[in-house]
């Protein structure tokens with residue numbers, strides 16, 4: 001109930017106006033939304049590419065963080081980033097249980113991810129990406145990331 | 153059920169007071185659930201419990217402030233960042249960030265639960281916005297509370313049909329007490345549905361009926377509201393074919409189509425009312441009417457017809473009124489000239505009735521004089537029918553009217569007389585007063601004159617006695633004079649009036665004379 005009310009409000013606002021580089025692709029229900037983001041400036045790592053994000057909301061959103069992952073398909077790759085695994089899982093404190101705050105919302109999460117990409121200069125995957133991608137069966141919210149650096 | 157009696161309404165400031173106390177003390181806020189039902193039961197509750205103890209669920213849901221529709225977009229500073237709604241029952245943290253009480257408590261509970269899962273004490277509560285630690289919450293500044301109270305909202309049951317729009321602080325009272333669209337439990341014993349308060353008295357409307365076209369079953373309540381909607385959009389049997397032109401259309405519109413639109417229905421020419429006998433399918437008739445003179449005239453005739461009908465309708469009550477007035481008039485006439493009614497020789501019983509004029513010889517072609525309303529002073533009537541009836545002669549004004557005239561004269565004379573009598577009485581009174589006043593004045597004057605005369609007499613006496621005294625003293629001896637003086641003194645003491653006329657010595661004269669004069673003055677005054 002709480003979640004649906006809040007999401008309805010957010011959706012209404014997203015239909016009204018969105019920051020540049022962010023588009024709402026699909027929000028048919030109040031459980032799973034698809035957003036597209038692209039990097040607005042000319043960062044050579046990401047130029048010309050559009051990335052697809054999948055938001056999954058729990059019943060207690062926004063008290064609980066949404067689950068946010070990049071999804072891959074023919075036109076939407078997973079962006080290169082030292083905190084983004086090649087299966088799309090994002091290691092960002094904002095999306096972690098500890099770092100989440102209910103004042104965040106879909107738009108602010110997209111904007112944060114956008115700026116995380118914009119400021120990145122290394123075209124690489126996190127340490128142990130292969131291993132993690134092969135073995136991880138946990139849902140992103142249940143993974144205990146250790147945040148190496150806070151400059152992301 | 154009628155609108156709840158207004159006596160049950162708590163005064164608005166009372167409500168505000170309770171609201172303020174709810175928000176001001178944190179602990180109290182935790183005890184009483186935010187946005188919970190008011191402590192006093194609604195009139196509906198009371199009545200329901202009185203009417204039947206078996207039906208106890210006639211309670212209303214208090215409005216959820218977070219679902220309210222705001223008339224204008226509220227200021228973004230009044231928005232809770234957690235629920236994205238204007239604050240309800242807001243609390244302020246030490247960092248001055250504000251959240252709804254509910255939102256903050258939910259967040260705190262979740263944080264505590266998480267800490268428990270990790271077997272850690274929840275070290276600090278942190279502001280969701282700025283992550284500053286806080287130890288307690290307090291009420292928001294009054295200006296924010298009143299700004300929130302003054303937000304204008306629609307009734308939460310607007311979609312059900314309520315038109316109420318007012319400040320948010322009143323919405324709970326409206327929903328709980330006044331709104332006719334607040335859902336309440338159905339009045340029927342075994343029905344679990346809800347019904348708008350205004351339909352409560354209609355009994356249970358929650359039985360199914362089926363649409364006669366498609367046999368879809370619907371709630372009676374829904375059918376009543378949406379029957380047109382269903383037949384326009386959802387009903388499987390909603391479309392049909394016109395029996396005349398076989399075009400497809402909604403069953404709902406069929407009647408209107410046949411009456412006004414369908415090109416294949418046989419209709420008469422519009423000029424039918426004027427006499428055109430043409431009648432064919434509508435399409436043909438339309439072309440015919442272009443050339444038919446009667447069809448062009450028809451609208452005017454229709455107008456005229458309508459006007460005539462209107463006038464006739466208006467005429468009907470008017471003629472009734474005239475009848476009533478005539479009756480009243482003849483009643484009055486009979487009352488004014490009761491003699492006529494009994495006097496068979498004089499046909500005034502019903503002057504309008506031509507039969508009553510039969511006593512007059514029909515030979516006379518002269519119109520019967522109208523005696524119905526003879527004037528008080530009647531004009532001379534031309535003596536044209538003198539020759540006919542001698543006793544009716546002098547065909548002068550009817551004698552009853554003469555009597556009437558005399559009576560009037562008599563009356564007016566009596567009035568005149570009484571007026572004169574009044575004037576006379578008045579005049580008499582006035583004269584009497586005048587006479588009394590005048591005589592009084594005269595009397596006064598006479599008394600004055602008397603007094604003056606008395607004074608003069610005294611002086612005269614004094615002068616005379618003085619002269620006499622001089623004469624005696626000069627002629628008689630001194631011893632005799634002394635004796636005479638003592639005698640006169642004693643005599644004057646006992647009888648002053650007599651003493652005044654006597655002669656005596658100058659020394660002893662003064663006092664008695666004065667006393668006399670004094671007594672005379674007093675008399676005058678009295």
Ligand SMILES: [Zn+2]
Pocket residue numbers: 232233234235236237239240251252255
């Ligand atoms: Zn809130």
Ligand SMILES: [Zn+2]
Pocket residue numbers: 245247248249279280281282283284
């Ligand atoms: Zn704060």
Ligand SMILES: [Zn+2]
Pocket residue numbers: 307308309310314315316326327331332333334
């Ligand atoms: Zn209402």
Ligand SMILES: [Zn+2]
Pocket residue numbers: 338339340343344345355356357358
């Ligand atoms: Zn019912």
Ligand SMILES: [Zn+2]
Pocket residue numbers: 363364365366367368382383386387388389390
């Ligand atoms: Zn139907």
Ligand SMILES: [Zn+2]
Pocket residue numbers: 394395396397398399409410413414415416
């Ligand atoms: Zn037709």
Ligand SMILES: [Zn+2]
Pocket residue numbers: 421422423424428429430440441444446447
């Ligand atoms: Zn015609």
